[in-house]
Amino acid sequence: MTNEVIYINSPEGKNGRNVVAYGVVKALASKGKTAVFRPVACKKEAFTGELLKASNADQSVEQVRGVCPKCARKDKSTARGDIVAAYSAELERVNPDTMVVVGSDGSSVFDPEAFTFNADIASDLKAKTFLAICTIPRNGEQVKATVETCTAEVEQAGGKIAGVFVTGCTDEKAADAKNALKDSPVPVWTIPAVDFPSDTDPDAASKAAKAFADNAPTDEVVAAAQTPFDAPTTPYAFQNDLLVKAKAAKKTIVLPEGSEDRIIKAADYLLARDIVNLIIVGDKDAILARGKELGLDSLSKASYQPMDDEEVLEPMVAKLCELRAKKGMTPEQARKQLTDPSYFGTMLVVLGKADGLVSGSINSTANTVRPALQVIKTKPSASLVSGAFLMCFKDHVAVFADCAINLNPNAEQLADIAVQSADTARAFGVDPKVGMLCYSTLGSGKGPDVDLVEEATKLVHEKAPDLPAVGSIQFDAAWSPTVAATKAKGNDVAGHVNVFIFPSLAAGNIAYKAVQRTSGAIAIGPVLQGLNKPVNDLSRGALVEDIINTVALTAVEAQQ
Structure with a gap:
């Protein structure tokens, strides 16, 4: 198996789901290097530690957790971005044959979007889904209806169901569920109830493993995990891919609009993650002071270029006069032209001090494009x-x-x-x-x-x-x-x-x-x-996220 990703999603997220997750990890680990990831998990929960005992990728609990449940409930959009970034980093670090992603745990705090949120994350991570549906409160027809509803939600998110586990089964309920799901297009397994993890039963893990193995043969589970899947590319996956590509061969990007709060917030985000090298045009002390007011702590990693630096201005003026000689450019005209931050930043690219430029958060498209057309060409x-x-x-x-x-x-x-x-x-x-x-x-x-x-x-x-x-x-x-x-x-x-x-x-x-x-x-x-060198324009209504994406995109272009 190579690069398989399985997401275990459940409308309950409780004991039965735990038995399935533990059993799936053990089954896949018997066939190859298998890692674990928890997109949403509380630091106080103990189940992740049990999963890591069943896996074989040498991970710590801290490395496999994405965000806490409170963060996920409060801001799902930001949480998705953070989860994809954390997952990508762990996948790259561990490089397993199979990654088993185990969705949100059951909670006493009701979240009406929890299942859909997990379905969206599965698509962000390009994972196939194993459903875990508890039969304790349901008869066979209710289990079937629940599976159909969950399947529709997963497919709406761009995902694919690869198998269904019906949990909490007695012999009677297992037979009822199997009969109701006899026409299922994917494998269905019924798993008896086991209290796991348990504070009172030291043998709970072995009981869970046996309950799973006796009812879900390893070869069947592995075959389902290998189901072909044309994974979607969600916005969160694409954005993360941009950042990963940019970081792989760090380029230097110049930001001429160093006085703009959105620019320095985006710069701080990129610098904190070592995604690109940045030259920020403007006064270093003033920008760092503003960054401190905004609670930013990575701006010191940037290079700063004041526009009155003669060591830079003198060769810049000479080069600009050379490039615009046919237009009769004089040194005096060149100096005046270089009081424009966009022009100044563009000339840093021309002189080879930067690989690309991003501007436009406070300047028009024309102000960004005109210098590039004139001197980068x-x-x-x-x-x-x-x-x-x-x-x-x-x-x-x-x-x-x-x-x-x-x-x-x-x-x-x-x-x-x-x-x-x-x-x-x-x-x-x-x-x-x-x-x-x-x-x-x-x-x-x-x-x-x-x-x-x-x-x-x-x-x-x-x-x-x-x-x-x-x-x-x-x-x-x-x-x-x-x-x-x-x-x-x-x-x-x-x-x-x-x-x-x-x-x-x-x-x-x-x-x-x-x-x-x-x-x-x-x-x-x-x-x-x-253009000969990447220069990209921002909308004047650009959000910080837009600026981050555009800088990363520019860095990737510079790698071509």
Whole structure:
């Protein structure tokens, strides 16, 4: 077994679930290196220690816990991010054949979202799910209905049920449950009741192990754990992957807007986790003092670059005059230009002091992009710069472009934007399937706008013959296999598009913001495509999380 991840989820989270978790760990550990992770667990609970005794990956209790139950109830969004980060670090440290993730324990504090929360985490961790359903308060038909409800919730989160354990069984209840679940598409095992862990019975662990082994043969459990699973990519998983990739080959990113609170909060987060090296433009003492007021304690790890430092300014002025010689740039003009923090930060990239730049939290897109176009310039193979957003939906990532730069691109430009966006998709682990969007699907409508998109589609096929692309196509036919079956019958790309190319800046910008605000998708970007060095723009409404993501994304781009 290699890199299998199993999540044990239960609407009860009590003794029966414990017997299942303990038995699953022992069964898988008999076949290979098996580790344990607890996304939500109280520091006072004893069950995690029992799980570690059954595993064989040399872990401590402290290493396998994600967040406490109170934190999970209070802020599930933040908890999910913290859990994914902790899990990723432990998975990398231990590198097991199988990771068994055991969901929340039963609690006297009612949380109506607890099961769904665990289902979401399972998808974040790309895990298949074993359900543990207690039969003590239920008859067979009630067990079946509970399994169906839980299965629907797991699948809604993008997950997959690989097996069902019915716990707390007497012989009669086991027979009733098996009969009710006789048509189950996944294996079903019935497990008798065992009080575990127990403060009064020193043999509780051995009793639990025997109860499990007698009723759930190891080979069957292992086979279920190996069920093929096309795991979703949730926003939390994608964001964590970004941070992991950025940390793997740390690059130096310059942040010109050092006076902005959101910037220094994001910087503190990244520095605390050693994800990137940062150059913050501004006065070090003033920024550190503001950081102290905000309760930040990692800003001292950054490098600081004041804008009046002559040791940096003198070569910067000379280089700027060289690059803008055809425009008649004088040293005096260059010095004046370099009073703009975005220009100053861009020149740090030009001089090789930084690998990329992130700006725009208090400056317009034009102020961020103009210096890059003037002194970093486009790649030799690029005819233009375009702006793409990575849209993180519930179970996958898509690319929207152009949403930031080109007002009304012609056919040649649209084709280049499509090819650039496909390259961006690949850089972040998305296998691109391009849709050239329009109000027409494969000739259903007529007009100059349709002609433009269809010409652009032809050029995409010429420029990148191996790139799957369809156009012209309406958004619904690009997105939905059901709609595509009617509007674009027989087309393999329609209904499966994940790189959406909009015909104008107005369409793209409106669409990404509408989707972001109404669907809950996380928009990361814009990624400025086509530049010699990565320079990325922030929305002036960017949250701290957006800035963290964009800096990490820029660092990953710099690794290409």
